[in-house]
Amino acid sequence: MPDFLLYEQLDHIVTLTMNQPERRNPLTGNSAVAEFLVAIDRIHDDRSVRAVILTGNGPSFSAGGDIKEMARQFTPEVNQLDIRHDYRRGIQRLTLGLFNLEVPVVAAVNGHAIGAGLDLACMCDIRIASEKAVFAESFVKLGIIPGDGGAWLLPRIIGMSRAAELSYTGDVIDAQQALAWNLVSRVVPHGELLASANALASRIAANAPHAVRLTKRLMREAMTSRLDTLLELSAVFQAISHKTEDHNEAVQAFLQKRPTKFAD
Secondary structure, three states: OOOOEEEEEEOOEEEEEEOOHHHOOEOOOOOHHHHHHHHHHHHHHOOOOOEEEEEEOOOEEEOEOOHHHHHHOOOOOOOHHHHHHHHHHOHHHHHHHHHOOOOOEEEEEOOEEEOHHHHHHHOOOEEEEEOOOEEEOOHHHHOOOOOOOHHHHHHHHHOHHHHHHHHHHOOEEEHHHHHHOOOOOEEEOHHHHHHHHHHHHHHHHOOOHHHHHHHHHHHHHHOOOOHHHHHHHHHHHHHHHHOOHHHHHHHHHHHOOOOOOOOO
């Protein structure tokens, strides 16, 4: 079986491509989670990486959980404690790993983002959709719940009422409705999806790497922090930032009217 996740790097941008199109790029019943965790560690260890693009091969971004794998859970040898363990040591590790990745992640949603596939897109910082993309928080259609953190992620992106509507109905929405609901930042022609994602990632990668990483951390902390707590953390991060080579280079480049050149 071919590797699930293709890892490609061009300059400062890594592209991760889910590559089981014949199965609609599922996140269970294969090596997906393990390969994602290896890729996340690799990115953390490579200071040259400044942005990541996540996309899928074929007509789907990711169909989420593999239903044939779900059927296995009805067998007598699989009990509820086993299932709990599988979630905690499986898909939930992917949620924490991708959500906490230091560099920004752009989801280039090329097609179906269903169930855990939608939640995977929500683990990213920014979502760009092909005009062919569709989205569904469809767990209730299968009599289960979003076990991968979708109940935490989705309301913070589109608001509680709309997240509840998607989660309770399991309805499918198209790219234009996803745009209207702020689930995605933009919708682009299908053939321009990766070019648009790369253009955005390049604009991110052009900035001071240290500042981008700390800005992402602040935004993540802001999702659960009080204002006074976040202001204190901001003061600490700013004190660190003012003494970095990134900041010095940016100031000198501005004063000398030349392009910046940030070190890895």
